[in-house]
Amino acid sequence: MSLALGTALASTVLCATASAAAPASAPTPASAPATGGAARGSVARVGVERACPVVYFDLGETLVHTADDGGTSYHPGAAAYLRSLRARHIKVGLITNVPPSWGATDAERAARLRSEVDATWQGPASFAWKDFGDRILTPRTEAERKPSPVLWQRAKDLSGGCRLVYQAETAGEVDVAASLGYLAYQIDRPHRPTYLPVGLIELLGHRPR
Numbered sequence: 001m002s003l004a005l006g007t008a009l010a011s012t013v014l015c016a017t018a019s020a021a022a023p024a025s026a027p028t029p030a031s032a033p034a035t036g037g038a039a040r041g042s043v044a045r046v047g048v049e050r051a052c053p054v055v056y057f058d059l060g061e062t063l064v065h066t067a068d069d070g071g072t073s074y075h076p077g078a079a080a081y082l083r084s085l086r087a088r089h090i091k092v093g094l095i096t097n098v099p100p101s102w103g104a105t106d107a108e109r110a111a112r113l114r115s116e117v118d119a120t121w122q123g124p125a126s127f128a129w130k131d132f133g134d135r136i137l138t139p140r141t142e143a144e145r146k147p148s149p150v151l152w153q154r155a156k157d158l159s160g161g162c163r164l165v166y167q168a169e170t171a172g173e174v175d176v177a178a179s180l181g182y183l184a185y186q187i188d189r190p191h192r193p194t195y196l197p198v199g200l201i202e203l204l205g206h207r208p209r
Helices: 001-023 034-046 077-089 105-121 150-157 171-179 199-205
Strands: 054-057 063-064 071-076 090-094 165-166 182-187
Touching: 054 150, 077 199, 090 150, 150 165, 165 171, 171 182
Parallel strands: 054 090, 054 165, 165 182
Antiparallel strands: 063 071
8 A cells, every 4th residue: 555655646746747747739740659659648648637535524524523522523634635626626515324204305414414513612613514415325224334435435336437535544434435346445544645635636537547
């Protein structure tokens, strides 16, 4: 995992450097080797295509921290990370367990979740609920609660073919997401970035499956 992440990060840096050095509209010579032509074509597209990935998160102890007194606030680094994703127009969502009795639909359960979090929120900035839109997926029954794969599969069905990322603090959830084809990342691991680097997520939108 560490080796793969390091390789991907190196690729991100190389692509960004090449993109800055070469015009996006530069033609690819017909005589260029297949690998070189493909690489140049990929670099050219980085400047003009909009990345497609959708980044899903767990909520508790991934984006939101609950203190001993019951107060809630951003997990360290979460607010800045969400701002970085927002600045790059990368969509985000939540896959989180709540009681199914909180509502008959995802929208109703999400509204109850928001009210519960907001009621105990501490800190100068409110949680960025608007970033998540209607991409807050919650269990409809007890059987759908994570680690059941149902919620991840529902997100995948709604993705429109976009690459999906899942980030959480729990290894078991990360494993389930990875088994369904997500780029899954366990946050807060020693000697690694707290969250998956935004540059790597951007790169997912421009790489072939």
